[in-house]
Each structure stands twice: as structure tokens, then as C-alpha cells.
Amino acid sequence: MHDRWSREAVAAVSLVAALLVGAVVVGCSSNSGTTALSTVSTVAESSDGVLERQNAKDLTAEQKAVFVGALRKLQTTPYPGDASISWYGEFLSEHSEAFSCDVARGPVGAVHNSPLFLPWHREFLSRLENALQQVSGDPTIRIPYWDWTDPDSTAAVFSPDLMGGDGDPQQNYAVTDGPFAKGTYTIDFFDPPAVQEGVGAEQPFLVRRFGAFNGTTISLPTNAEVDEALAVAGYDVSPWDANADSHHSFRNNLEGWRDAMLPDCSSGWQDVSEVEGSPHTMHNVVHLWTGGMWTDASGAKHSGSMVPNSSPADPVFFLHHAQVDRLWFLWQKQHPDQGFPASAAGFTPQTLMWPWFDRTIASVESTEALGYTYAVTN
């Protein structure tokens, strides 16, 4: 929320933090134009009756309309705890603040680059899912997932009836089609470090430049990379951060750090950079691929909405993280003897997660307890 936020903003003087990182939140909305949602969608259900989050390519036209309509409504509804921000914008604010290095509030600086990455984002998505259900009155809504290894899933995600497509080079890479097009969806929360750095992240519309990464082209993760991640035996390993060995840390393999530099908190915000020549993979590269990073002819730096700490500004954040969450789910099924470590970087299974402090890490290890599941085979 903004009041919680301004305290940090004062402290945070520079930095770019997450630009090279990937991840984070943004945005928000305004504008109305949402259609009334009255239909209850049909959703696949597991044998024990828990509804499944589905591959975006398997959604019916009605399911897409219901999901998108609920997102739009969240973007145009004031946050119940603070009417100065939209309900959707609160999610951007929380994700952005999670990059603060202010440890006085608890171990918040470790939502990324740490063992907390998977449990925190599971809870974060669950809260969005619950908010979508509340605002729409449809308890069957589940966040679809984007299987980035599958071109059909990618095509479905970026179609005009779901997330809209790539940005338009003639309009500074603004997204101009779909339900979140420029002129329809307005972002109203901006990541302070990115604004400070002047990378264009303060633009109030969605920006995407698929695959553009500082003069080179990057690609989405492959099936082989997913198989490699799922085969890693342990959840995480010391030093529990971006430098954890990806052959022994499922979490770091999936988060996508490879030979990263140690987090720098000198600005008040986590700034984790890659070592040159060691590109981001998996979760991280999907953020970078979707938003893109580039320098224009005048030398000004730009990045798309999925790049700064406010990356939830692009609603595809949630479909992307549903896939990340699904891979953790599949890994849990394949390694039933492996749980969250008894003690890791100050976290234990009983740690209550910032900023909600009402849910422990252990309590999100089961998706069924949160009201959703995934198909085990796909």
C-alpha cells in the first residue's frame, strides 16, 4: 500500500535493482469497461474434487472471458484496505516492496534469490486467485498456466482473447491488442528503483518486446531444461541464494540464476546481476524474454513491463508464475521425501511470510490446502 511504501521510497535512493534480475511487480489499472460476470465457468477437477489450474491452451472461450473479466474488475476496483490504490495495484506494490533490503520487517529481502522464492510466490498467486473469485463472484476461477516450453501454450497466452500480443515497434513497444491494450489498461504503480534509473518503466501502459536482450536475442526455456530441473534431488542448498549450485538446488535451478553476483543492498533494494556470459535461465529468462531490454538510438535504456520489480504490472506474470508453481508441484510429487529445509538462510517451515504474517511456509507446501491442484501428467 502506499503508506507502507512511502517509507521505503524515502530510504531508497538509487538503483536499479531488478532490472537485470527479472521478476517483480507493477502495475495496476484504472478504467472500467468490464463486463458483468455472471456465468460460472467449467473447470477441470481432480479425483478428490479440487479444481485444477489449466494450461492456457486448454481454456474454453468462456473461461478466458471470465478470467480476463475478473482481472479487469480487480484493476478497476479500489483496494479494500486503501482506496488510493486499485486492488490489482496492491499486488504490484507488495511484489515491488519485496525487493527492499529493509530487514526490520522480517526477512523480506529474501523473497527472491532465496529458499522463500517458491512458497512466497505460491501464496502470492493464491491471494490473487482468491481476489479474482471475490471480485467476480465466481469461486471456480483458477489462474491458467503458461507452459513456455510449448509453442501452442505460448500462442494461446498471447492471443487477443487472453493476454494480447507483442508490443508495437511504432508505439514504443506498447501492447495494442487484447484486453490489456494501451488505452484500456492503465498501470498506476511504478517500481521506484526502475523509475530512478529512468529506463522507461514509468510508462502507464504495457510494454513488451519479445526476446530482445541488449542487442542479442534470448529464448524461452526448453523441455530439456525443465527435465533437468525436475531431476534435481534437493530443494535448496547453501548458500541458499542466487549462487546456490543449480545441480543441487531445485529452487535456484527453477528460479534461473546461474553464476550470479551476490545481491547488492547498497541502494536499499536488492540488486542482483548476472556475471557477463552467464545468462539467466528458466523463471528469470521468461521475465526478460517477455518484457525485453534494449537501448535506443539516443542511448536511453528501456525495458518491458515484465522486467522491473513491478513485473505483475503485466498480467502474464501470474500465468508465468502458475507454471513455476506447477513445476514445484510436479517436483514435490516426484520427490516426496524432500520438503522445505529444517533451517535455510534463517527460514524454517514455521516462518510466517511477509507481508501477510498469517501463513507459514509449511502451510503452502500443499496446493490442495490452498484450493487448487494441477494435472500430474501433461
Ligand SMILES: [Cu+2]
Ligand atoms: Cu517475484
